[in-house]
Amino acid sequence: MNLRIILADDHPFVLLGVRAALEMRAGVTIVGEATTPTSLIELxxxxxxxxLVTDLTMPETSGVVEDGLDLVRRIRSAWPLLHIVVMTALTNTAILRAIVSDGVVSALSKMETMDELWHAIEASDKGEVYVGRSVAEALAQPWDETCDLPVASRLSRRQAEVIRMSVRGHSIAEIALALGCHRRTISRQKRDAMAKLGVTNDPGLFAYIRVHGVHES
Structure with missing residues (x-):
């Protein structure tokens, strides 16, 4: 076997660990690494x-190439024969469902073992789709079919307002001033809203909102 793999992640230690584990496999060659969407496309x-083994959220300040689902879709369009394995720390069901919806891209959590990553790579190289255990469990959770969103993802009116302003580029201080609240209050509302949506950082939040928008309870 002569398997050529490209790795992409914005965390150097993740790249180092994945490379070390994969290079122990016979016939595997890591032919390149990328830390941003732009550098990945160039590579x-x-x-x-x-x-391609890639993280889902790799933000970059230039914004020339978007990360998340947009990046995966761009790669799928430009290189339709390339096998893709997405590793992600995101737990949001809507985003995970969007990743695997076309039945082509494999996905697993960064919490999984290196052995499971290898199983995903082997399956993808054969043209099969591999869904990691954690991702499969997340996809199996109950959904509210009336709005196609997890029940827990519905936000209060104020949480929705904070999230809308945040994804438009407003800072916590600017949102607090506009809504007449203390910055700590806005930070707590944003944090609580993100917990409901199942995202842990701003790139994950932006990816979620691009897919489903903001829904109030």
């Missing part, structure tokens, strides 16, 4: 590979 253009 794919110049370096042939069989499987």
């Amino acid at each position: 794919l253009r110049s370096t042939p590979c069989d499987v």
Whole structure:
């Protein structure tokens, strides 16, 4: 076997650990690494590979190439024969469902073992789709079919307002001033809203809102 793999993640230690684990496999060659969406696209253009193992959220200040679902869809469109394995720390069901919805991209949690990552890579190289155990469990959770969103993801009116302003680029201080609240109050409302949505950082929040928008309870 001669399997060429490109790795993409914005955390150098993650890249180091994944590379070390995969290079122990016979016939595996890591042909490139990327830490941003832009560098990944450039690498794919110049370096042939069989499987791409990529993080979902790799924000970059330039914003030339978006991360998240938009990045995966762009890669799928430009390199339709490339096998993709998404590793993510996100637990949001809507985003996970969107990743695996076309039946082509494999997905697993960063909490899974390196052995499971290898199983995902092997399956993807064969043209199969691998869904990690944690992702499968998240996809199996109950949904509210009337709005196609997890029940817990519905936000209060104030939480929704804070999230809308946040994804439009307003800072916590600007939102607090506009709504007449203390910054700590706005920070707590944003944190609580993100917990309901199942996201842990701003890139994950932006990806979620691009898919489903903001829904109030």
